[in-house]
Structure formats: C-alpha cells, structure tokens
Amino acid sequence: MRPAALVLLSVLCPAGACGQEIYDLLLRGGHVIDPGNKRNERLDIAISGERVRRIAARIPAAHARRVVDVTDYYVTPGLIDIHTHFDAQGAPLNLNPDHNALRNGVTTAVDAGSSGWKNFEDFKTRVIDRSKTRVLAFLNIVGAGMYGSQVEDDVAQMDVEAAARMVRKHRQTIVGIKTAHFQPANWEAVDRAVKAAGLSDSVVMVTDREIRCVLTVRNGDVVWDTEGLSLTDWRESGPYSNFK
Amino acid sequence: MRIGTVSYLVCAAGACFGQYDLLLKNGHVIDPANQIDGVLDVAVSGGKIARVAANLPANQARKVLDVRGLYVTPGLIDLHAHVFGYSGSLFPDDTALIAGTTTVVDAGGAGWRSFDEMLRRVILPSRTRVLALINIVGHGMLGARYEDDVADMDAEKTAAKIREYRQHIVGIKTAHFGGQGWVAIDRAIAAGNMAKVPVMIDDKIFTNTGRTSREKLLDKMRPGDMHTHMYNDRQLELIDRFTGKVQAYAVEARRRGVLFDLGHGGGSFLWPVAVKAMAQGFAPDTISTDLHSSSILIPESDMPNCMSKLMNLGMTLGDGVLRSTVNPAKAISRFPELGTLGEGRVADIAVLDLRSGVFAFKDAWHKKLMGTRKIECVMTVREGRLVYDRDGRGFPDWREAGRYEVIP
Numbered sequence: 001m002r003p004a005a006l007v008l009l010s011v012l013c014p015a016g017a018c019g020q021e022i023y024d025l026l027l028r029g030g031h032v033i034d035p036g037n038k039r040n041e042r043l044d045i046a047i048s049g050e051r052v053r054r055i056a057a058r059i060p061a062a063h064a065r066r067v068v069d070v071t072d073y074y075v076t077p078g079l080i081d082i083h084t085h086f087d088a089q090g091a092p093l094n095l096n097p098d099h100n101a102l103r104n105g106v107t108t109a110v111d112a113g114s115s116g117w118k119n120f121e122d123f124k125t126r127v128i129d130r131s132k133t134r135v136l137a138f139l140n141i142v143g144a145g146m147y148g149s150q151v152e153d154d155v156a157q158m159d160v161e162a163a164a165r166m167v168r169k170h171r172q173t174i175v176g177i178k179t180a181h182f183q184p185a186n187w188e189a190v191d192r193a194v195k196a197a198g199l200s201d202s203v204v205m206v207t208d209r210e211i212r213c214v215l216t217v218r219n220g221d222v223v224w225d226t227e228g229l230s231l232t233d234w235r236e237s238g239p240y241s242n243f244k
Numbered sequence: 245m246r247i248g249t250v251s252y253l254v255c256a257a258g259a260c261f262g263q264y265d266l267l268l269k270n271g272h273v274i275d276p277a278n279q280i281d282g283v284l285d286v287a288v289s290g291g292k293i294a295r296v297a298a299n300l301p302a303n304q305a306r307k308v309l310d311v312r313g314l315y316v317t318p319g320l321i322d323l324h325a326h327v328f329g330y331s332g333s334l335f336p337d338d339t340a341l342i343a344g345t346t347t348v349v350d351a352g353g354a355g356w357r358s359f360d361e362m363l364r365r366v367i368l369p370s371r372t373r374v375l376a377l378i379n380i381v382g383h384g385m386l387g388a389r390y391e392d393d394v395a396d397m398d399a400e401k402t403a404a405k406i407r408e409y410r411q412h413i414v415g416i417k418t419a420h421f422g423g424q425g426w427v428a429i430d431r432a433i434a435a436g437n438m439a440k441v442p443v444m445i446d447d448k449i450f451t452n453t454g455r456t457s458r459e460k461l462l463d464k465m466r467p468g469d470m471h472t473h474m475y476n477d478r479q480l481e482l483i484d485r486f487t488g489k490v491q492a493y494a495v496e497a498r499r500r501g502v503l504f505d506l507g508h509g510g511g512s513f514l515w516p517v518a519v520k521a522m523a524q525g526f527a528p529d530t531i532s533t534d535l536h537s538s539s540i541l542i543p544e545s546d547m548p549n550c551m552s553k554l555m556n557l558g559m560t561l562g563d564g565v566l567r568s569t570v571n572p573a574k575a576i577s578r579f580p581e582l583g584t585l586g587e588g589r590v591a592d593i594a595v596l597d598l599r600s601g602v603f604a605f606k607d608a609w610h611k612k613l614m615g616t617r618k619i620e621c622v623m624t625v626r627e628g629r630l631v632y633d634r635d636g637r638g639f640p641d642w643r644e645a646g647r648y649e650v651i652p
Contacts, residue, residue: 095338099540224541228604231542234515234611 024048024220025230026064029071036077045075050219068222068230073214078107085146086111086127086135097133103224105213109133113140113178117159117166120145120174128173132218138178139163141193152181158192164199176203264289265628267305271316271595276566277584286316288591291628296585307630309638311595314622317565318585319346319592320547321572324444324472324507324532327374328362329353329384332510332536336372339535341632343546344594344621347582348372349572351444351472351507351534352379352417356398356405359413367412371626373592375576377417377444378405380432391420397431403438414576415470419446424454429464436466442575444470444505457481458493467501470575474504474528475521476512476608483520490526498529503575506554508545509534513553513608522557530572531564543606548596548619553605556615561598564619595623 023046032043032055044059045052061067086097086109101109115123120139128135141158144151151157167174177197182189190204197204216224225231266288273284273296285300286293302308322340325348326333336348354362359378367374379385382396390396406413416436421428429445436443447453447460461471474482484491498504506513506528521527531550539545551564559567573583580586585593596619603618624632633639642648 096334096537098537099334099339102541222542225606226544226604228606228612228614231604231606231610231612234607234613237611240514240516240609240611 020063021046021048021053023053023059023064024066025217025222026059026061026067027070027075027217028059028061028067029069030073030075032075034077043075047217047220066230068215070215070229076105078216078218079105080108080110081106082110083112084109085114086131097127097131097135098223101133102216102218103213103226105216105224107134107216107218109135110175111135111137113138113142113146113180115145116140116143116157117162118143118145120166120170124170124173132221132223134218136173136175138176139167139174139196141177141179141189141196146180149181149183153183155184155188155192158189160192160196160199163196167196167200167202174202179204264294264300264305265307266591266625266630267300267302267308268311268316268593268595268625269300269302269308271311271314273316273585274562274565275318275585276562277318277570277580278586280585281562286585286593288593288625288628291591293585293587293589293591295587307638309595309623309630311623311637313597315561315565315596315598316585317344317594317596318569318583319594319624319626320344320568321347321349321583322533322535322547322568323349323470323505323530323572323575324351324509324534325349326351326353326385326534326536327370328366328376329358329379329386330536331387332538334536334540336366336370336374339540339546340372341624341626342621342634343548344596344624344632345533345547346373346592346594346624346626347572347578348374349414349532349576350374350376351446352377352381352385352419355379355382355384355396356401357382358384359405359409363409363412371631373582373626374412375414375578376412377415378402378413380416380418380428380435385417385419388420388422392422394423394427397428399431399435399438402431402435406435406439406441413441414578415441416443417446418443421447422453424452426455426464429455429460433464433466433469436469441577442466442468442470442503444472446472446507457491461497461502462493462500465497465502468503468575470503470505470530471497472505472507472532472534473509473512474506475508475514475517477514477517482526483517488520490521490524494526498526503529505530505575506532506550507534508532508539508543508550508553509608510536510538510543510545511608513543513545513550515607515611515613518553518607519557519613522554522559527554527559527563528567530575531568532572539608542610543608545608548621549605552603552615552617552619553607553613555617555619556605556613561619591625591628593623593625594621595625596620597622 025047027045046054177193179189179193222230264287268286287295322345327336327350380397383390416432418428418432432443533545569583573579599618604612606612630638
C-alpha cells in the first residue's frame with residue numbers, strides 16, 4: 001500500500017472501527033431499479049452471505065472477492081411471481097420451479113392452490129424444501145388441491161378447520177387460501193375459503209421490447225448466468241483438478 | 245398481413261384448396277438422411293411430412309410459416325435425458341419442446357419394477373415423444389443404496405419388460421455402479437443380448453472399481469453399445485493424461501462400432517477434454533443433454549446449446565444436426581421412422597436460428613468459452629402441430645385476427 005493511502009485510511013478510521021468488509025459478490029455499474037427504496041439509477045450492489053450489504057454509487061472492486069460487471073443491464077430485486085403452479089401432484093400437471101423461475105429472474109414463486117391440506121405436506125417435502133427458488137403457497141380450500149372438477153366442485157372436500165390448521169402449522173410457507181374453478185352456482189367455495197382465511201389470519205386470492213433475464217442471484221449465489229458474466233474463461237481458470 | 249414476414253391463411257369452410265396443414269416456406273432445410281442441405285419448402289399433412297421441394301404454392305396450405313433465414317431440421321432426438329425416477333429429473337414437455345427436441349430417451353430412470361409407473365405418469369401424458377433405456381437395476385435410478393444392489397440386477401426380468409414394451413423401451417442403462425468388478429455391466433449386456441437391444445454405460449473410473457476403460461471398451465461393449473459422458477474424464481479416460489492424445493483403444497472401440505455419447509449433464513462436459521478431443525476429430529457420435537435440475541441452469545445443457553458448444557469447437561451445423569437426429573435414431577433402431585424429414589415420415593421438426601455474435605458457453609464446472617455462433621430454437625413442430633413458437637411467427641396479430649370468440 002502506498003504511504004499516502006495508508007495515511008488517509010488512518011484518518012478515516014477511528015481506532016478499531018475500520019476493518020473494511022470484504023464482500024462475496026459485487027454487481028458493478030448496473031442500472032438499479034428498486035422501487036421499494038425509490039432507487040432508479042446506476043449503482044453498485046455488494047452482497048455477503050445471503051444478504052445485500054451495501055448499495056452505493058461506487059464500491060471499489062478491490063472490496064469484493066468476485067466482481068461482476070453488469071454495466072449493460074438493469075438490476076432489480078428478484079421477481080416475485082404470485083401465481084404459479086409448481087408440481088403439487090407430481091409430473092404431468094405442473095412445472096418444476098428452479099429452471100422455470102430462476103432463469104427468468106423469479107426468486108420467489110407462490111404456488112396458487114395446487115395443493116390443499118391433505119397433500120400440502122407432500123408438496124412441501126417433494127418440491128418446496130428441495131427447490132433453490134423460494135416457493136410459497138396459497139393453500140387450496142379443497143383438501144386435495146387442484147385435482148380436477150370432480151374434487152374441486154365438491155364442497156364436502158372443503159374442510160375449513162383442517163385448512164386453517166395447516167396454514168397455522170406452516171406460517172413460513174403458506175401465505176393464504178386459494179379457491180378456484182368452482183362451477184356450482186353458489187358462493188360456498190368462496191365462503192369457506194374466506195372463513196378458513198379468517199380462522200388462520202391470512203388473505204384470500206380469487207381468481208416491443210424484450211425483457212430477458214441474464215443473471216439471477218438467490219441467497220447470494222449466482223444461480224443463472226446465461227452470458228457467463230460471473231464466470232471465468234476456462235483457459236484462465238487454472239487446472240481442472242477438483243470436483244465442484 | 246405483412247408480406248414477407250408472416251403470412252397467415254385462414255380458410256373459410258370450403259374456400260380452401262389446402263392439401264397441406266402446414267407449410268414452412270423458404271427455410272434452409274438440413275436433412276442429412278436425404279442429403280438435403282439447401283433452401284426448400286416443407287409441407288406437412290396429417291401429422292406427416294407431405295413434401296419437401298422448392299416453391300410449393302402457399303395457397304395449398306392452411307397455415308404458412310415464412311422461415312426465411314432460419315434452418316429447418318428434423319426434430320432433435322436427445323438420447324440421454326432424465327424425465328423419471330432420478331431425483332433431478334424434469335418433466336419432458338417442460339424442457340424439450342422449447343429446445344426443438346421432439347424425442348427424449350430417458351436414460352435409466354426406471355427399471356423393470358418401476359417402468360409401468362413411468363409409462364402412466366410420464367410417457368403417456370407427454371406431448372414430447374418419450375422413449376426409455378431401462379435401468380438394469382429393477383428399482384431404477386434411486387441412489388446408491390439401490391444402484392449398488394447387485395441382487396436387484398435381474399437380466400431376465402429386464403429383458404422380459406423390454407419385450408413387453410418394445411414401442412417404448414429401446415435399450416438398457418447401467419449407471420453409477422459403485423461396487424467392484426463387472427457385474428452391473430455384465431448383467432446389462434446379458435439383458436441386452438436376450439432382448440436384442442443396446443446398452444448405455446455410465447461408469448466411474450475414478451474410484452478403485454477394478455474396471456478399466458480399455459477392457460470395458462474393447463472386451464465388454466458390443467457394437468452399438470453406447471458409452472455416455474465421453475467428455476468427462478471421471479467417467480471415461482478418453483484423453484491420455486501424459487500425451488494429451490485420444491486413447492488408441494477408444495479409437496479402436498469406435499472402429500468396432502462402440503458409440504460415444506455426449507451426455508453433457510452437470511459433470512460431464514469439460515472444456516479441456518472437449519477441446520482436445522474435438523481438435524483430434526473425436527466428436528460425439530450422438531449429442532445428448534443429460535438434462536436434469538443441475539445441468540439446466542448454469543451449463544444450460546439443452547440440445548441447441550450442446551450443438552452450439554461443439555460448433556464453436558469446429559463442428560459444422562450439418563454435422564451437428566446429423567449427430568442430433570440421424571445418429572441417435574439409428575442408435576436406438578428408430579431410423580428412418582425418426583430423425584429425418586423424408587416424405588411420409590412423422591412431422592417432428594425443429595426450426596433453428598444460427599446467430600452470430602459473442603456468446604458465453606459454460607461447461608459442467610461453470611467455466612466459460614467465449615464463442616461466436618449460437619443455435620437457438622425458434623419453433624418446434626411435433627407430429628404436425630406447432631407446439632412452440634418463440635416469436636409468434638405462426639400466429640396473427642390480435643388486431644387482425646377477427647373476433648375473439650368469448651367462452652359462453
């Protein structure tokens with residue numbers, strides 16, 4: 001370090017308080033759109049662990065272990081898709097979250113009632129707990145979830161108490177109640193959904209320019225990087241000696 | 245209607261002479277099986293290829309797609325996919341059709357015990373054509389506890405299941421065997437001999453298994469058997485570590501008819517191996533993805549990307565198409581029913597864009613190679629139906645589409 005810089009550093013840092021944090025990841029030069037903080041300008045974003053640590057006009061590249069130049073791009077909070085269907089009943093009906101969500105910049109996907117109180121926990125172990133995508137869920141008022149009109153039109157399948165119990169048990173994951181596809185000419189499904197929401201203190205859901213996601217960061221990890229912005233050229237990456 | 249970009253023909257009852265359901269006009273057709281590599285029209289009728297010729301009249305078709313500047317190829321055949329059983333498997337319609345892949349071959353997700361479930365849950369409900377190499381392990385690809393269980397490797401029962409479902413099962417897979425010796429490979433080949441089908445091998449050499457690549461390729465594998473993961477030096481020691489040359493016994497095995505499959509996946513496409521092998525002319529016989537939950541994100545190992553990666557190492561587009569259509573179809577004895585645009589064949593078609601620019605291609609270990617050419621899938625036709633249309637070329641502008649019939 002040059003002496004001049006050393007002096008400056010010692011002036012700026014009161015004794016013991018300095019230790020500049022070294023960030024894990026720095027996204028540099030992107031146009032940040034963060035409506036929650038009224039930001040819409042060119043800013044750098046520093047990330048450590050799973051958290052955004054700092055957003056500022058110029059964060060030195062030397063302060064991060066990994067620097068990704070995103071000058072040509074917009075940087076936004078991970079998108080939240082509030083109405084998705086991710087694999088509640090196994091393959092045929094629904095999509096798998098990670099490759100559908102993450103490569104489109106969606107870091108949080110809310111499954112809209114694919115499962116009900118009877119099969120939510122199966123959905124949770126098979127899909128939610130295994131996904132890199134944050135998957136939340138509306139619980140279908142129908143116990144077996146979206147299982148076709150025979151089940152979804154049957155009010156006997158809509159157990160308000162059991163649905164509310166399931167919501168209370170999984171508050172971290174279940175964000176509300178869903179009612180959908182109910183064909184009989186009455187309000188029974190909606191009424192029961194609202195009642196279950198009331199019992200569980202949650203909400204009810206009743207149903208020329210390309211935007212392309214180039215990079216997705218989830219929990220601090222680069223999980224999608226189609227332009228290879230964060231990756232090294234294979235010839236410069238040293239020997240291929242270890243598995244990841 | 246804009247002339248020259250998209251023409252969309254709607255035939256009122258009786259007013260259409262259309263002998264064709266669909267006409268792809270002015271595309272560059274690559275159909276290696278018929279030595280076609282030039283600008284031609286492709287007409288489809290009743291789910292089959294009706295004609296491939298120059299200047300087919302647009303008024304003979306109910307729907308005309310102008311694909312000038314794009315390549316029209318047989319639907320791609322992914323010889324190594326995971327759509328059932330394996331924990332990272334993905335539902336095929338979710339990943340294949342958007343990539344121009346109309347046929348996927350599941351590589352060992354199901355064994356003879358679980359194949360019926362695979363048929364019901366995945367094969368029958370999919371729009372993608374799903375074929376299977378069934379695992380020599382009866383339970384299929386459920387992890388080491390099952391896959392190392394020699395007692396569950398029953399050649400007789402495996403062969404019996406193949407005979408029962410010849411229309412769906414095209415061969416046998418042995419994979420991930422962590423035990424010593426040749427028992428998994430021997431039983432897979434025994435079952436293959438009984439049912440007269442090929443075996444695909446995914447084998448480790450890194451741990452002490454008592455197996456060598458040389459013995460496997462030259463003494464065990466039969467002509468037509470496939471070694472997958474060819475560009476992963478942990479599965480197959482393709483490149484001699486000291487000389488940097490492709491192993492002489494690999495060249496000899498290829499000469500005898502052993503096939504080498506790409507099987508990109510999350511660990512099996514490494515630039516140092518691929519670059520050396522391609523520079524010595526040792527390209528994959530069959531290009532395949534080993535697409536699963538961890539190979540689809542950063543490495544993006546779908547079929548067009550696998551082709552692109554090889555093209556940036558010197559492969560021509562025509563050769564890439566050959567190794568993604570004709571060769572895999574032949575490997576599973578489905579040629580010429582699959583893999584060509586021959587007249588009368590099923591109308592499985594990929595429309596591809598060959599882009600120029602600067603693109604990053606990422607290997608299984610997340611290192612990149614910057615390249616200048618990239619294949620992208622623009623449209624997919626499966627059994628005569630347009631199932632994927634990225635740019636909406638086959639559809640009218642909504643303002644010109646007439647009335648939207650409202651559901652009563």
